[in-house]
Amino acid sequence: MGLKRGLNISPSGVTWAEIKADDLSGQITQTESVPIAKGLVLPSFVNENIPDKDALKSEILKAIPAGKRKGDIALSIPDELVRISLVDFDEIPEKREEVEKLILWRLKKTIPIPLEMVKLDYIQLENGEGMVKLLVAVASSAVIREYENVVREIGLRPRLVDIASINTLMMYQKQLPRDAYFIYLNNSAVGVAVLLNGELTFFRSKIINGDLSLAEKEVLSTLMYYRTKASHISIDNLYICMTIKEADTMIEKLKNAFDGQVVQLTQPEFLQLDAASGMPAETLPATGAALRV
Incomplete structure (x- = not known):
């Protein structure tokens, strides 16, 4: 151990x-x-x-x-210090950095800090009802x-x-x-x-x-x-x-x-x-x- x-x-x-x-x-x-x-x-x-x-x-x-x-x-x-959200998309890009840009665009009105200061992570959940579901965490x-x-x-x-x-x-x-x-x-x-x-x-x-x-x-x-x-x-x-x-x-x-x-x-x-x-x-x-x- x-x-x-x-x-x-x-x-x-x-x-x-x-x-x-x-x-x-x-x-x-x-x-x-x-x-x-x-x-x-x-x-x-x-x-x-x-x-x-x-x-x-x-x-x-x-x-x-x-x-x-x-x-x-x-x-x-x-x-x-961290806000966690469920975000749905019809589809997402293959590259992770492009997915992060898409998430920031979706959440920009709910994040009270400049987007360049956001620390972001996400995991993809099981797809359902034709949607791509992401569990997203954002912080400063x-x-x-x-x-x-x-x-x-x-x-x-x-x-x-x-x-x-x-x-x-x-x-x-x-x-x-x-x-x-x-x-x-x-x-x-x-x-x-x-x-x-x-x-x-x-x-x-x-x-x-x-x-x-x-x-x-x-x-x-x-x-x-x-x-x-x-x-x-x-x-x-x-x-x-x-x-x-x-x-x-x-x-x-x-x-x-x-x-x-x-x-x-x-x-x-x-x-x-x-x-x-x-x-x-x-x-x-x-x-x-x-x-x-």
Whole structure:
């Protein structure tokens, strides 16, 4: 098993994780979480996110043990930095760069930054009804560089950069049913994903700033929106992973509102811990990111 490392940066803290892993199993060898002062990380799609880079670097160094501050790392960042959309086309060009130009043209009125500053990625979903369906993620290249530069200045190389919800989802994906709703909820934001045939086909994130009622409203409205958009699809399983204190309350609210099975996810089945204390929820995005590289 090779060593893999991940770092999650959020408004409430930074978490570092180290894992021994291969394709079949993994073992968490070390984790460290450090709370940070309010205002050190200000998630925004448009504006500056890290007003005091040196102060944030100091907090990151507290989380990463001496001797492990060089080499590759997977970076997990706040959900708010990336917007994910489903885009349909009758057909698309063969060259990826031409597809990206087409996507930008389609989304230009919804992106609040100059198009030359957009960092874009997409995956092609299963074609349906004669259309080419793309799952598209856009972010500000300047904002992403803020996070990358902080870890680079420490001596680390960010090999993967993705949002907390997606990193956490990827850690659980193998143990979920092929058709499922997945929710990741922390004090800052809630992300709702839809898996069909084992593939991510829909994702939406909403800033909640600690408002649990807003999180509940967003989850239920997203489920209603997706059910309306894809009325021919029936999904009976909802899985939720949370880092909030009111987790039990949220589970009960969802059980009362969702006509299906609601399951709270804990430690992933294929992961082992050196310690017997269980897996702290705040380590999930960093661990999930590490497992992807």
